[in-house]
Amino acid sequence: MDIQQLKNFLILSNILNFRQAAEQINIVQPALSRQIQLLEKEVGVLLLNRNKRTVTLTAAGIFFQKEVTRILQDLSKTIVLTAQLHNGEAGEVKVTHASSAMNTVVPSFLVKVKHKWPNLKTIVQETSNYHQIEMLLTRKTDIGVAPNIILPAEANSKILYKENFVLILPSNHPLSKKRLTDLSILKNETFILPQLSTGIGYVETILQICQSFGFIPRVAHESAHSMAVVRLVEAGLGISIEPISSVRDVNMNIKLIELKNIPQKAEMKLFWLREREEELSRFIAMF
Structure with missing residues (x-):
């Protein structure tokens, strides 16, 4: 079965008329009948009761109609969310930071993210330099902020500011x-x-x-x-x-x-994995 088959089944299950459903879908009636037969064969049950005058849903057909409706709605949401994730408009970004960063750059970053991508979830965790590196390498964080941190070769960084x-x-x-x-x-x-x-x-x-x-x-x-x-x-x-x-x-x-x-001087560094630089560039630019 394919998505179009499922969509055609839903149209038919709501109209309960092969001719009218075929016209709405813009295919000939025999083609729609064949699609439904193939769908029933694949599912292994009769979904529709048919005679010369009426079409009705079987008990299995009623259940299948509800589930297919839910599945297609979820698929539609998933497609939209996938596009939003690609554009940085949804999903989540994880940021680890040192104590002093919460008094300087982290709050303003969170405000910018919230303003630009309201549906994006931000997860913020204060922890030590060592644990920031550990979380970065295991991809438990996306971006880290820490003073004077010594980074492994896998990471890239930029200095956000220096202070006394x-x-x-x-x-x-x-x-x-x-x-x-x-x-x-x-x-x-x-x-x-x-x-x-x-x-x-x-x-x-x-x-x-x-x-x-x-x-x-x-x-x-x-x-x-x-x-x-x-x-x-x-x-x-x-x-x-x-x-x-x-x-x-x-x-x-x-x-x-x-x-x-x-x-x-205290040198506050923003850092990330080199291999993820392009992926995270929109967030890096906001610091």
Whole structure:
């Protein structure tokens, strides 16, 4: 059977007159009769009761009519949805991101997508650099956004922006009232940072900052989430270094010291699989 056969059956099942149905379909009556016979043979049941005066649906024909109507409606929806997916107008796009990206580029991207493609579902997940790479390679995400991330060869990227890092201290920290120019004074402090294994590239940049002032930070607590880091600093459990956007508009008992005079910057990268670049180009262009 083919789609046209099913459509012709539906027309006949509604009109229940071979001559009128054939005229509507624009074929001769014997051809329509032959189509229905072949359909019944393939289905294996009689769909229509016929005599010289009347045509009626059998019980099986009534069921078949309802199911074929549903199937053809679903097929029509599928065809439309497929075209929308091709044009980026429906389906879903998955985005992983670092904490600071949610304070900068991610919300504006979501607004643009919603405005351009209202039926497109966006799935957003905050996670570490390591897990972003893992999800990208296994195609559990389409696009990632992270600072200073070191990417595998399979990925391509572009830098969205650069910004300064900030030193985060508890508000009552002895250094909070001082003007810091030499960060070597932090060598005996306890730090709160992401794990080196999960903060791929990002943690290395913070270590470079510390090492450029002659020390390796002593890490007592680890967290990949900026708000968790800030809460731990506020509680007096250590100090930290974060991109300035991570603590934008944060109203907590902390002291922020912007590190303007160091060469290391937080570089926010947008990244994706090279082999999917053409497919994702419309989304990449929106960042």
